[in-house]
Amino acid sequence: MTEDTAARTLLRERIYGQILRAILDGTLEPGLRLRDDELISWLDTSRAPIREALAQLAELGVVEMSPNRFTKVAQVSPLLYAQSAAVWATLVTRAMHWGILAFPADELATLESLNAELDEVDPADFPPGPTVIDRFVGQIVKHCSNVVLLDSIRIHNALLQLGVNSYKGFMKSEPIHAYFTELIRRCRDHDVTGFEAGMRVFLAGPMHDFVEEMTVYYGYEKYEGSYGARPAE
Amino acid sequence: MPVPRNKPLEADTTVPARRLLTDDVFDRLSDEIVRGFLAPGERIRDQDLAARLGLSRATVRTAILRLTDVGLVETVPNLYTRVTPIDVERYLQTQDTVRALHVFAVRYGTPLLTAEQIGALRDWAVHLDARDEVDREAIFNGSTVRNFLTVFQEAMRNRPLDRTMSRLQPHLQRVMGQYSHLMPARQVDAALRAVVEAAAAFEADAAAEALTAFYDGPLAVFHQRLAEQPELVGE
Numbered sequence: 001m002t003e004d005t006a007a008r009t010l011l012r013e014r015i016y017g018q019i020l021r022a023i024l025d026g027t028l029e030p031g032l033r034l035r036d037d038e039l040i041s042w043l044d045t046s047r048a049p050i051r052e053a054l055a056q057l058a059e060l061g062v063v064e065m066s067p068n069r070f071t072k073v074a075q076v077s078p079l080l081y082a083q084s085a086a087v088w089a090t091l092v093t094r095a096m097h098w099g100i101l102a103f104p105a106d107e108l109a110t111l112e113s114l115n116a117e118l119d120e121v122d123p124a125d126f127p128p129g130p131t132v133i134d135r136f137v138g139q140i141v142k143h144c145s146n147v148v149l150l151d152s153i154r155i156h157n158a159l160l161q162l163g164v165n166s167y168k169g170f171m172k173s174e175p176i177h178a179y180f181t182e183l184i185r186r187c188r189d190h191d192v193t194g195f196e197a198g199m200r201v202f203l204a205g206p207m208h209d210f211v212e213e214m215t216v217y218y219g220y221e222k223y224e225g226s227y228g229a230r231p232a233e
Numbered sequence: 234m235p236v237p238r239n240k241p242l243e244a245d246t247t248v249p250a251r252r253l254l255t256d257d258v259f260d261r262l263s264d265e266i267v268r269g270f271l272a273p274g275e276r277i278r279d280q281d282l283a284a285r286l287g288l289s290r291a292t293v294r295t296a297i298l299r300l301t302d303v304g305l306v307e308t309v310p311n312l313y314t315r316v317t318p319i320d321v322e323r324y325l326q327t328q329d330t331v332r333a334l335h336v337f338a339v340r341y342g343t344p345l346l347t348a349e350q351i352g353a354l355r356d357w358a359v360h361l362d363a364r365d366e367v368d369r370e371a372i373f374n375g376s377t378v379r380n381f382l383t384v385f386q387e388a389m390r391n392r393p394l395d396r397t398m399s400r401l402q403p404h405l406q407r408v409m410g411q412y413s414h415l416m417p418a419r420q421v422d423a424a425l426r427a428v429v430e431a432a433a434a435f436e437a438d439a440a441a442e443a444l445t446a447f448y449d450g451p452l453a454v455f456h457q458r459l460a461e462q463p464e465l466v467g468e
Contacts, residue, residue, distance in 0.1 A: 059396040094333035148326040
């Protein structure tokens with residue numbers, strides 16, 4: 001039964017990823033109705049995993065379920081991306097907390113080499129797929145044993161990865177590299193004292209700048225809700 | 234294989250603000266499981282339910298799928314669907330996840346609260362007056378969450394946050410409601426009042442710290458007591 005569950009999870013992830021990618025690259029346009037029959041023939045699978053994937057996409061906000069069981073593609077904006085990024089960062093902070101506490105010494109070298117790689121590459125040149133930043137974070141997060149937390153992160157992950165690929169031109173690697181150096185020390189010492197506060201400073205700094213440049217560039221209002229910028233009095 | 238796009242894009246003309254039937258089924262079943270009326274292990278038969286409620290099987294199935302997603306029912310493929318047992322480990326993991334989001338919502342929602350929202354929070358906090366027992370019904374019907382947590386979420390207007398939270402809530406309601414008598418009520422009241430007071434003064438960091446103190450204090454006491462329940466020990 002465990003094997004069965006794992007196979008179903010894989011299938012759901014694949015379908016989730018395929019639909020999400022088609023929405024984000026514009027193949028499936030905002031407002032388009034998603035019909036089960038069409039999805040079944042496109043994705044070559046049965047109805048149940050498709051409904052499961054659609055429910056997760058609805059949680060993310062990229063599809064909307066409306067009355068009479070019609071499901072349609074929602075507008076994906078930098079704002080949605082920023083909001084999802086804020087939730088993702090909050091959950092990842094918690095998962096990293098547990099990952100730092102359980103981090104095995106023999107994997108420190110992997111973190112070092114990923115951070116060295118980040119130092120050499122301009123984010124604008126990141127190839128598609130999980131970036132070196134994703135891999136660094138994933139290396140720590142995988143030692144978190146809270147599966148509910150990891151599951152919630154996974155829902156936001158795909159959007160984040162695709163978002164980074166669309167907006168990576170706004171990203172600067174120096175502050176991330178410096179922060180990762182600090183994280184490697186924490187992983188070595190299993191030290192989470194002040195970790196959450198430090199993470200907030202990082203998110204309010206480089207991460208916030210990144211999200212803000214992106215939203216302003218795309219003509220949206222500055223997003224005030226994500227990393228604690230207080231609205232002007 | 235390309236996505237079929239031979240049909241023209243249809244404008245959605247049917248957008249009345251009415252709820253889906255499947256939402257009603259979900260809410261109803263969720264409520265019955267959360268309150269323990271539907272006991273762990275009890276079978277859920279979509280055919281019977283559809284007949285009893287006069288709805289299509291597809292509608293009922295969609296609701297059951299969502300119940301699976303929130304962890305209230307589980308499906309043994311091709312065999313049956315049943316109400317999940319109360320799994321303390323899963324509850325604690327869910328609570329740990331919600332804690333992170335909850336502190337986030339209070340920290341970043343506080344500066345955005347309107348005068349009206351602060352008034353509503355204060356009105357709610359008046360009832361947190363050193364009670365001997367926490368209000369079980371308020372946990373079951375969700376009003377504790379609506380009057381407290383949701384206010385901060387509304388200030389933030391972050392829909393992905395709302396949706397992730399609402400998926401995690403039922404599992405918490407089930408355990409916290411059914412074992413509410415184990416909560417140290419006076420400490421809970423004092424801790425939550427402290428959050429509201431700090432938020433009303435726009436002290437975002439203090440409000441977030443007060444909420445963290447709630448999780449590390451009275452809620453940790455609750456979890457300790459939960460671990461001592463003989464029926465919940467072991468799988």
